[in-house]
Amino acid sequence: MSLKNQRPDWVPPNAGSEFTTSVMAGIDGGHDGIPGQVSATASRPKPPRRRRLTVDEYVAGVLASDRNIVAQAITLVESNSLAHFDMGQEVLRQLLPNTGNSIRIGITGVPGVGKSTFIEALGLHLCKQGHKVAVLAVDPSSTVTRGSILGDKTRMELLSRDLRAFIRPSPSSGTLGGVTRKSRETMLICEAAGFDVILVETVGVGQSETTVRSMVDFFLLLMLAGAGDELQGIKKGIMELADALLVNKADGDNKIRANAAKVDYNRALHYLAPATKGWHTRAYTCSAAHGEGIGAIWQVIGDFRQQTTASGVFEKRRQQQTLDWVYSMVEEHLRASFFNDAGVGSIRAEIEEAVVNGHIPPTVAAQQLIHKYEGR
Numbered sequence: 001m002s003l004k005n006q007r008p009d010w011v012p013p014n015a016g017s018e019f020t021t022s023v024m025a026g027i028d029g030g031h032d033g034i035p036g037q038v039s040a041t042a043s044r045p046k047p048p049r050r051r052r053l054t055v056d057e058y059v060a061g062v063l064a065s066d067r068n069i070v071a072q073a074i075t076l077v078e079s080n081s082l083a084h085f086d087m088g089q090e091v092l093r094q095l096l097p098n099t100g101n102s103i104r105i106g107i108t109g110v111p112g113v114g115k116s117t118f119i120e121a122l123g124l125h126l127c128k129q130g131h132k133v134a135v136l137a138v139d140p141s142s143t144v145t146r147g148s149i150l151g152d153k154t155r156m157e158l159l160s161r162d163l164r165a166f167i168r169p170s171p172s173s174g175t176l177g178g179v180t181r182k183s184r185e186t187m188l189i190c191e192a193a194g195f196d197v198i199l200v201e202t203v204g205v206g207q208s209e210t211t212v213r214s215m216v217d218f219f220l221l222l223m224l225a226g227a228g229d230e231l232q233g234i235k236k237g238i239m240e241l242a243d244a245l246l247v248n249k250a251d252g253d254n255k256i257r258a259n260a261a262k263v264d265y266n267r268a269l270h271y272l273a274p275a276t277k278g279w280h281t282r283a284y285t286c287s288a289a290h291g292e293g294i295g296a297i298w299q300v301i302g303d304f305r306q307q308t309t310a311s312g313v314f315e316k317r318r319q320q321q322t323l324d325w326v327y328s329m330v331e332e333h334l335r336a337s338f339f340n341d342a343g344v345g346s347i348r349a350e351i352e353e354a355v356v357n358g359h360i361p362p363t364v365a366a367q368q369l370i371h372k373y374e375g376r
Contacts, residue, residue, distance in 0.1 A: 053069070053072065055087060055090050055091055055094070057069070058072070058073050058076065058087075058091045059091055059094045059095060061073070062091075062095060062189055062192050062193050063095070063098060063192060063193070065132075065193045065194050067166065070166065070189060070190070070193045071168075073088075073091060073189050074168060074186050074189055074190075076088045076091065077089075077091070077092060077182055077185040077186065077189065078182045078185075078186065088185075092185055092188060092189070095188060095189065095192040096188070096192075098191070098192040099188045099191040099192050100191060100318065101191060101196060102134075102190075102191045102195060102196045102197060102198045103196070103197055103198070103217055103218065103301065103305055104187065104198045104200065104215065104216040104217045104218070105197065105198065105199050105200065105216060105217070105218045105219075105220060105301065106200045106202065106209075106212040106213060106215070106216035106218070106219045106220065107119060107199060107200065107201050107202070107220050107222065108201075108202040108209050108212065108219070108220070108221055108222070108238065109221060109222030109223065109224075109248075110224070112224075113222045113223065113224050113248055114222065114248045114249060114288050114289070115201055115222055116137075116155040116156055116201070117248075117288040117289055118222060118246075118248060118286070118288035118294075119135055119137070119156065119159075119199055119201055120155075120156040120158060120159045120288075121288045121289075121291055121294050122199070122288075122294055122297070122298065123135060123156070123159040123162075123165050123199065124158060124159055124162065125291070125294045125295060125298065126197055126298070127159075127162050127164040127165055130164075131164070131196055131197050132164050132165070132166075132194055132195045132196055132197070133159075133164065133165045133166070133195060133197045133198075133199065134165070134166045134167075134168070134187075134190035134193075134195035134197070134198050134199070135156070135159070135165065135166070135167045135168065135199045135201065136168050136183060136186055136187060136190070136198065136199070136200045136201070137156075137167060137168070137169050137201040166190065166193075166195060168186060168190075183200065183215065184215050184325055187200070187215070198216075200212055200215070200216055209237075209238050209241055210241065213241045213275075214321055214324055214325075215321060215325075217304075217305070217308075217314060217317065217318070218243050218244070218301050218304055218305070219241055219242050219243050219275060220242065220243065220244050220245075220246060220297070220301075221238055221239065221241075221242035221244070221245050221246070222246050222247075222248050223245055223246065223247045223248065223261065223265065223283075224247070224248065224249060224261075225247055225249070225250070225254060225257035225258040225260070225261040239265075239268070239269070239272060240272055240273070240275065241275050242275055242281055243275050243276055243279060243281055243304060244281060244282060244283070244284060244297065244300055244301075244304075245262075245265050245269070245281070245282070245283040245284070246283070246284050246285070246286055246293075246297055247261050247262050247265070247283060247284070247285045247286070248285075248286055248287070248288055249287060249288075249289070250285035250286060250287050250292070250293065251287035251289065251290050251292065255285075255287075258285045259285060261283075262283045262284065262285050265283035266282055266283045269281050269282065269283065276304070276308060276313060276317070277311075277313050278307065278308065278311050278313055279304060279307065279308060279313075282300075284296065284297055284300065338369075338373055341372075341373050343372045343373060343375070344369055344372055344373050346372075347368070347369070347372055348369065351365045351368055351369060352365075
């Protein structure tokens with residue numbers, strides 16, 4: 001009997017045509033209704049899986065500025081898989097001699113200040129001048145999926161279509177301020193691929209600025225005119241990190257307020273220590289939406305690089321940042337090792353309860369946990 005139109009057992013025997021599910025030819029019935037055979041349509045071959053690249057192929061592709069391989073190399077070093085770690089680090093080791101030739105610029109500001117609009121305007125300006133621009137944009141992440149909510153390639157539509165630009169949206173995965181643990185390694189890959197301007201955008205929510213400050217040469221703070229006293233707490237801490245303040249949306253009726261804000265900020269900056277030794281931080285205005293002031297702020301960045309390179313501050317900062325990176329990874333490893341230790345886990349709840357109930361002081365609690373970790 002042909003099984004071509006046979007119904008599954010779960011279909012009611014008196015059911016009408018409303019139950020349209022039946023066994024399709026080529027799945028159970030196969031050719032001529034013979035069970036177990038698969039028709040030519042069903043046996044169509046699957047597309048081949050992408051071949052895994054070798055270390056040499058990754059390195060050659062990055063150095064040749066192959067955008068697909070650059071993206072794959074970044075994915076490799078961002079992976080948390082132990083199987084990918086050694087290969088990713090070997091790729092980075094071979095790329096290191098070709099890194100460090102860019103200007104690294106951190107860009108921050110409160111949500112709504114126009115960071116994406118400004119980055120696109122600056123990126124397009126630089127591409128027209130012959131620069132190659134990499135944008136490492138860090139998005140807020142979903143607490144459920146740990147994936148990006150915002151799509152920087154859609155927010156920077158014009159820049160994403162320019163072949164001289166490379167935009168890498170990175171999900172924050174719940175890390176501090178949205179800055180991913182692998183951002184520095186991503187930056188090195190982009191430099192090895194020939195991108196001479198690296199723009200690192202932060203989500204602008206507090207301590208993430210300190211992290212980005214530790215990995216860039218020039219730190220730019222975008223501001224709004226008349227934002228109100230509610231933002232003063234954020235501004236005070238971040239202004240001390242900035243190499244320049246830029247009042248955005250200085251156009252139309254807001255232009256007068258923006259210029260007044262610039263004067264106020266410059267007055268306040270006189271009382272703050274400079275973020276970079278020998279460099280005087282100042283405030284400027286721009287309209288990213290209209291492209292006004294973009295060339296001027298790029299000139300400021302150029303002056304900064306020239307002045308700090310001549311004084312040796314530029315190279316000393318790079319060296320210190322690399323060392324800080326090493327020890328931050330050591331601290332991260334030790335922290336993970338401590339909290340994943342079985343011995344610590346066995347007494348942690350008991351000690352925490354004793355501390356919160358006032359039975360032992362915090363210092364004694366810390367010593368007991370450390371002694372347990374060290375096996376004393």
